Amino acid sequence: MKKKEISNMFWVILGVVFFSLGYRWFLFPAGLYSGGFTGAAQLIKDFLLRVVGIQVPNSIDLTGIIFWCINIPLFILGYKSLGTKFFYRTIIAVCIQSLLLTWIPAPKKPIFSDELLNCIIGGVVSGSGVGITLRAGGSGGGLDILGMYCAKRYPDFSVGKISAMMNAGIYFIAALRYNIEVAAYSLVFSIIAAVVLDHVHYQNIKVCAFVVTKNKSLGESINRCVSRGVTSWSGWGEFSHQEENIHMIVISKYELQTLKNLIHQMDPDAFVLIVLPEMIWGHFEKRLEVR
Incomplete structure (x- = not known):
């Protein structure tokens, strides 16, 4: 064992x-x-x-x-x-x-x-x-x-x-x-x-992650890695004066470490904001992760 x-x-x-x-x-x-x-x-x-x-x-x-x-x-x-x-x-x-x-x-x-x-x-x-x-x-x-x-x-x-x-x-x-x-x-x-x-x-705890990155493929990689829907849009960094890619994803706190590892691997300089949403309305797949 x-x-x-x-x-x-x-x-x-x-x-x-x-x-x-x-x-x-x-x-x-x-x-x-x-x-x-x-x-x-x-x-x-x-x-x-x-x-x-x-x-x-x-x-x-x-x-x-x-x-x-x-x-x-x-x-x-x-x-x-x-x-x-x-x-x-x-x-x-x-x-x-x-x-x-x-x-x-x-x-x-x-x-x-x-x-x-x-x-x-x-x-x-x-x-x-x-x-x-x-x-x-x-x-x-x-x-x-x-x-x-x-x-x-x-x-x-x-x-x-x-x-x-x-x-x-x-x-x-x-x-x-x-x-x-x-x-x-x-x-x-x-x-x-x-x-x-x-x-x-x-x-049982849901978190919402906002990821600001220059890596255009990160959103697709997040989707494949955690099998969650990712909403992406383009933005502009007023400090860096460069185009940025912004990704939003809702995951369980159980999946958060997997997301962190992926982001660190693909873009260590990414800016990540994690918030606890007061309410989630709409389809969110509940899962059992058996280790």
Whole structure:
């Protein structure tokens, strides 16, 4: 196994550990619900324990076992559509996460007496974990696999809508089963986790690059290298009193280093401006980069 693959697996596992700790130490003791497949597993567990009457030792949390079971169809989906590397990283991550969710000792009482503080800290820890796992080319299962599958096969498909509808259903049931506060605090947890995830996982961050260069072929090379659309026009440098070629491209932050390397290779003297756009409107292909 190559050093790079070992490094990626280390970060995948570390991310899974972070997510599991966020759930077991902050969310579970507070009686709150996660979003996605973990939240669905929590609801199924509640049904089995409270309605069906299944008896399990207090040291075991059925959430992890159920989470593993409902991920089995997605294992097949991930293997067939996203490649063997992603599949093996994901199946290892899901197995470890299921074990951790089942066996990590949870405090009998919430760590913080303030529910909001539990949501914030738990959301930061769990969101960081998911982001680290995705950034290393793995997945914690559930909506991660479904989202990446849709992003690759159907670029215009709204993964966010599926996630929003699923989470809305989870929190609606939680509100009916318990009270509105449980649903509200659970929602706060998920929002914080999602925000942290977007900042950790580079592929969720879009940047706009403006490149001013004298190399006329740079725009075409950028298009070939990162397979992104490039808008080019001619300009005039008031300082240099020379014609310039200006290229604009929107890429994910994950692709930024590739762009930098290409520009440095073709025109080390190019002027580059990188900005974070407030909004991107129009077609922008979402991709999964598996390393």
